[in-house]
Amino acid sequence: MTSNNRSGENKQIKNTPVSDTPESDIQKSISQSLSCTREELEKIFSHSHDIVMQPSRYGAAYQYEALSVHCSTIVEEKEVLFLRSAFLDIVAQESEVFHTIEPENIVHFFESRGVTSNRVSIVEALTDAVKQMMSGHVVIFFDMWNKALSFNAFSVESRAVNEPITEPVVRGPHDSTTEDLTKNIGLLRTRLRNHLFKIEMFSTGGDCQTTAAFGYLEGAVNPETLKEFKKRLEATKDVEILDTSFIEELIEDSTYSPFPQYRYTERPDTGIAAVLDGKIIVMVSGSPSIMICPGLFAEFFATSEDYYYRTVEATLLRQLRIIAFFMALTLPSIYIAMSTFHSELIPTVLLMAVLETREGIPFPALVEALLMEFFFELLREAGIRLPRPVGSAVSIVGALVIGQAAIQAKIASPIMIIIVALTGIASFSMPQYSLGVALRVLRFPLMILSGTLGGFGLMMGLLFIHLHLTSLRSLGQPYLATFAPLRIRELRDVWIRAPLKTLLRSPRNKHMHKQRKS
């Protein structure tokens, strides 16, 4: 279908509806004669060997024909006998027991929407029929009827609900989303049993025709944000979407920013917490990740587990993560600036120790740091890409190369190794992986700046990052909100994690408060 569509694009650029293009003959309505339909279907499904066309005959002298078509790889084979169940329904309601079924019975029964044992929809165009077949429906054509019946029999093996791999927790629920969209929505619905929780499904475009869904809690979500979101979603209508991240990149505000503007989770409880907080969540069938938008900078430091721990511990962990953020961003740069330009700022005893270890190192601190950071990034990348059994080899080699051998070969000083290792650990402690990646990107320019201009360069770099963060927006919301614009009251769930007593009792969201009152 799309190959026709593509070839037609050159000739009729303005006419977007495919039905107008003369090449796409499958746009025709279903023909009265079954043999014609069959011929056309065979043309459409040429070289598709998993399409099963099963002709059957019925009637007193088996003179009438029917054709059941489905795609065998996405349909549960046990359930394809819809024709039989349909006939049983007709017999029970339309004709007398000993009468044979006539085509008129079928048409009359289904067009007047008789009670059936399987959910059925009537398809009028061949395009729709083909579309439905490709999404796991069994479509049955009858001779002398220009419509077809379509039964949903979609079934593909999917992963069972499992422990979340990327967001494991000690306390709290242990289920995670899977690649199955309906299962995911089910997981969410069981946690938020409220009619105000809306789930809107839409089908994205291109060759894939992936189903996607977005959900929000009416009254909690900012109506303007929702409007903006829906407007931007138009961009996904005619492109192939394979993962939720495709939607992210299509609707985000600033593509070239290193900072993630939307959050991801594969935990239904995190998703629901976000919905309650007035966020919009997006899911795509075939991907376990739930995208939470708008994502604000402060939220990237929170995990769902914060709310399952005691408030004091959670608060300390929050602050630990904020410190880790700054460490991951600036620790190598601070070391470079201090050791090259401002050695007078290091306490004397420590300075002596540093100088001692740096003795015999041929590189300046900047080169040393860049080199070691580069090694580290290399190791990290190799560790992720390698198959798991081989992966441990990388870590052994890495520990030897980065650690012991580099020091003995006088390529790096021990203190540099400590700095690099600490930076790495700090960036791993970011709850959202994407934020850690952003820090990796920003670390290198900061190192170069502080290697050339010392503390001043580092400060300029940080101010540039701060400026960028302040002007960044996520779905029109200021990205650095609660810090800039500063809302001191909302820092209770950022800088600290206030007791749930105060967090839950008072409305977290002004919009919710306003709408629910009225």
Add this chain to the structure above:
Amino acid sequence: MNVKETVSPVQMSTLFFIFMTGSAIINIPGPLIGFAKNGAWLSLLISSAFGFFALACMLYLHNKYPGSTYIDYAKKMVGPWLTALLSVPLILTMCHMASGIVLDMGLFLTTTMMKKTPIFVFNAFTFTLIAFTVRAGIEVMVRMFTNLILIMLFFVFIVLLLSIPNYHPDYILPIMPDGIKPVLHGAYFSFGFPFAESFLFAMLLPFAKKNPGKKYSLNRWMYIALLLNTVILILSVICVIFVAGPVSGDVKYSLYMVARLIDFQDIIQRIESVIGMTLIAGSYMKATVVLFVLNLTLNRLFALQNDRLLIFPLALITLFLSVVIFDSEIQWFDIVSSKWPLWIGAAGFVPLLLLTLIASCKQK
């Protein structure tokens, strides 16, 4: 004229506070104590009275012509040609101010931290950052600066707190060792920097959001900001006197010296870099506001369509100016302390007074 971007009255007053405190908190105590000796805090009180007066004029004009910038209502009152004539010294002053602020910061860096680096490197980096910030608009500016000023104040207070062991409260006496004249000299100096510079906000006040329920909330917050600014400046001056006493006038960056003296349990020592960072951040913020107003003034004067067109050229001009404006550090110090108050008073303060007078006469 309609201003698209708006900030709340509190944000506007925060910006005002940042502008007045920014680089002054580091730069003021040294020279001021040099002029006024122990009476420096008295000088600040006198000059801040002028600051309050200027603020009152601005707010009066703002309430009389809501939504209009200084240039807009000047055009209405005295006509476009006289406004153009008035704004020539104004624009020149702002160019001087922007490059002067960055130059101060560059001088600080080259004299204390990185002695071999040529000054234009620092200035160029700073002006690049400033130009990008001005491009981002006033909303982003205010949001970002609110964070920065909080960090700055935190650092300054930490330094002042940790210096408590070094304090000698008896240094503050006698209050006026050489009579009233040095105090007046100090007041003259601190009138030029920072209090007379407040006239820039006549251009910025229309950006404040109108809140019909609270008519005077902007006024109140602006006065609070200026009061807070005065208090903090006086506090830092007094702390410097407490620490250094008679010699504090001879040290250029006295708060930096105060921080250098801190030695707490051998762990917290040499934290003067914190003051250096504060100065960089403060100068950056103040110069950004100046460049923003400079750009805005030219836009309103020539009624430009694209309000971002001039930002980078202006930044370049002020960058060049900051490199060539001085021959030596001593000469620059002389310019700031004796000529600047006169110049800014004539170019900014007096026209503001005149316009206020005209406005109040027209009312009758």
